[in-house]
Amino acid sequence: EKILVINCGSSSLKYTFYDTADESRTVRGKVERIGISGTRLRQQGAGGEIERQLSTAGFPEAFEAMVAELTSHGAGVIHGAGDVSVVAHRVVHGGEKFTEGTLITEDVLADIEALNSLAPLHNPVNVAGIREMRRLFPAAPHIAVFDTAFHHTLPAFAYLYGLSYEYYEKHAIRRYGFHGTSHQYVSLRTAQFLNRRPNELRLVCCHLGNGSSVCAIDHGRSMDTSMGFTPAEGLIMGTRCGDIDAGVIAFLERNEHLTATQTEDLLNRKSGLLGLSGISSDMREVQQAAEEGNPRALVALKAYCYRVRKYIGAYAASMGGMDAVVFTGGIGQGSAAVRAIALQGLDCMGVVLDRQRNREADGFGDVQRISTDDSPVNVLVVPADEERMMAREALRTLSRSYLTQAITAR
Amino acid sequence: EKILVINCGSSSLKYTFYDTADESRTVRGKVERIGISGTRLRQQGAGGEIERQLSTAGFPEAFEAMVAELTSHGAGVIHGAGDVSVVAHRVVHGGEKFTEGTLITEDVLADIEALNSLAPLHNPVNVAGIREMRRLFPAAPHIAVFDTAFHHTLPAFAYLYGLSYEYYEKHAIRRYGFHGTSHQYVSLRTAQFLNRRPNELRLVCCHLGNGSSVCAIDHGRSMDTSMGFTPAEGLIMGTRCGDIDAGVIAFLERNEHLTATQTEDLLNRKSGLLGLSGISSDMREVQQAAEEGNPRALVALKAYCYRVRKYIGAYAASMGGMDAVVFTGGIGQGSAAVRAIALQGLDCMGVVLDRQRNREADGFGDVQRISTDDSPVNVLVVPADEERMMAREALRTLSRSYLTQAITAR
Ligand SMILES: Nc1ncnc2c1ncn2[C@@H]1O[C@H](COP(=O)(O)OP(=O)(O)O)[C@@H](O)[C@H]1O
Ligand SMILES: Nc1ncnc2c1ncn2[C@@H]1O[C@H](COP(=O)(O)OP(=O)(O)O)[C@@H](O)[C@H]1O
Known part of the structure; x- marks a missing residue:
């Protein structure tokens, strides 16, 4: 499998490419200073180290620069977007809804956006990244992997603050945990x-x-x-x-x-x-x-x-x-x-x-x-x-969702 | 020694009287609902249990009711204000300035008032109580005992928040601790x-x-x-x-x-x-x-x-x-x-x-x-x-301050 892992921050894009058939083809890259002057891409792995200054500086250009490096002659690891079997996206906040990796659909995207008020600094950026990537990789399944998901097992006595319970019911104020x-x-x-x-x-x-x-x-x-x-x-x-x-x-x-x-x-x-x-x-x-x-x-x-x-x-x-x-x-x-x-x-x-x-x-x-x-x-x-964990989680989610589809199709 | 311990809250006054010569003369009392309807005094100790409704309800009246019970014929434990050898006052916030019990002077009161912004709900009430008590017991030394004082030994790595250090220097924002x-x-x-x-x-x-x-x-x-x-x-x-x-x-x-x-x-x-x-x-x-x-x-x-x-x-x-x-x-x-x-x-x-x-x-x-x-x-x-600890601390402060006076006088 060829897996692309995406981690969008407010002004950076980190990406990692894995080929499960060949560890030596792993590529790690980062576009920094997106939206500010001095945007640059750095990448290491398969084709050696690359460092490139980008003139124009938005997220769309950053993604395009990433694709260009991944598909470039010589150093590239894929022939084109159709080559990638799955894209894993880091999403900071999954609220109480998302307790594991999730295949992204329009409904799922809407659910993630509904959590924006819980993570105003992070989720909107993640969602924008997902939309951009779905445009560039329309054939691949996209999986959301949540920073909060692993903590969904916290017991109520540990996740509740000493706050009026109504704030938990009405606004979902509780401990979520990240990382x-x-x-x-x-x-x-x-x-x-x-x-x-x-x-x-x-x-x-x-x-x-x-x-x-x-x-x-x-x-x-x-x-x-x-x-x-x-x-x-x-x-x-x-x-x-x-x-x-x-x-x-x-x-x-x-x-x-x-x-x-x-x-x-x-x-x-x-x-x-x-x-x-x-x-x-x-x-x-x-x-x-x-x-x-x-x-x-x-x-x-x-x-x-x-x-x-x-x-x-x-x-x-x-x-x-x-x-x-x-x-x-x-x-x-x-x-x-x-x-x-x-x-x-x-x-x-x-x-x-x-x-x-x-x-x-x-x-x-x-x-x-x-x-x-x-x-x-x-x-x-x-x-x-x-990144490795996200790649694994993406594959696991994928096989689970294929399984579900197969069962539903019968 | 005859010690009167005072603890003023926003709507309550607790007091305890000790006679170091005779434990059986200990009296504990409380005036509740001060400033609101249904103000009442309860007291137990020496003369048995007393419960009294007070018609008018401010702090001055509460203190007067306390003095009335302490000096009353029969149940009373003192003849008059002059009988009390020391008054100990609970003060919630001593800031970084007060690290032990302190003999109250006008300067000390001003220093306590200067801490009002750190404890807006508590210190003003404590100060008002001290002023009232000094009027009623003008002959007795008054000692402030601080809720924060015992914690003055916290090391900096424990009392500093992960906040800009300027806020500690400028506003004294740090962990103080109470109780x-x-x-x-x-x-x-x-x-x-x-x-x-x-x-x-x-x-x-x-x-x-x-x-x-x-x-x-x-x-x-x-x-x-x-x-x-x-x-x-x-x-x-x-x-x-x-x-x-x-x-x-x-x-x-x-x-x-x-x-x-x-x-x-x-x-x-x-x-x-x-x-x-x-x-x-x-x-x-x-x-x-x-x-x-x-x-x-x-x-x-x-x-x-x-x-x-x-x-x-x-x-x-x-x-x-x-x-x-x-x-x-x-x-x-x-x-x-x-x-x-x-x-x-x-x-x-x-x-x-x-x-x-x-x-x-x-x-x-x-x-x-x-x-x-x-x-x-x-x-x-x-x-x-x-209360017992406050009484002890008051006596200790007093003997320390007599000692200091004696040394200074030589
Ligand atoms: N050898 C080292 N000794 C001490 N601190 C280090 C060392 N290497 C990295 N760090 C610190 O690790 C922090 C960055 O951690 P990292 O896990 O890379 O960050 P992020 O949370 O952004 O992924 C920085 O504070 C950096 O100074
Ligand atoms: N036997 C008991 N079992 C459980 N809780 C008790 C018992 N006795 C008192 N409490 C609780 O102690 C609390 C009051 O503690 P106290 O130390 O008197 O208060 P304060 O902090 O105002 O001095 C209340 O929540 C009360 O329910």
């Missing part, structure tokens, strides 16, 4: 590495990237996660604040005359590592500055790790224990310091870190165990690969 | 019961009342607590929501056209147990309804307990382990069901509940141990007594 595809992938990879079945394990999975979240995966099912109604709750992130007293927002309204929407923008774009450190949203730079003695960078680093530690403890309590703690994402894979500080003191819960393994782990290669051999709780570093 | 006097009292009582020194213990203290909070007390010092910038963060409470995604507030602004201040009101008065259950803010009634099979009451109960459990796990992680979990407050003392559900699965952290001891514990008498004899972590029920 689901990544958490699911990592949990499967972990089970494989440990030679166990996913439904035998209690995992705390820490996805630490620009966006960061922790997930309690109890016997294969997400039972709680730190992102909530929006992706701004939970951990401190690159530019997002994570957990905060709601009273702060009313305070800023009264004292700085900000609306809640303005404060939301602040909490999403100017907070987190960037806001605390005053230096950067990029953990590498924050860590560098902390090592050089910058006090705000140091407190940002400590606060970041402390929040991770509290969630690990909370989720161990949620599940009545844990078999493994797993780190993934750029920070989770790249920063031995973050992992070590986050795990400080957790020997009380059976976590014994092997300092040397941790220091030496190359988080971007194979799965690595960084706990000692006799640590009751395994600690692993697992490289993130949402 | 400090109660947490401190309970931690001292726990140490005494366990025959240990407070600075040898790591405690997770769950104060579960109408307002609820959890506190991690690490070797005698508060190192983290669930209430934050305001008392609305953290646990689900009677009518307060506790932890919630800040994005919900922006959503309500956009979709229900509420301002952040209106939402704040909603999150403080119509949420929590009341909002979730739709029945009551009173845990007894929620529990009753849950037992009778009401599904919303059941999910409210479960969500309440689950949140407590997560905080216990988080704070065990914060401190690198815990020696005891302590329950206090009306719910913590009264509800064996809440304690049992909150502790479910925590044997992974060394908590072994003795179900019978838990069921049979009378939380309103002596300190009770409800863990098994060989549980690595002690679980205790400790009756709350903020």
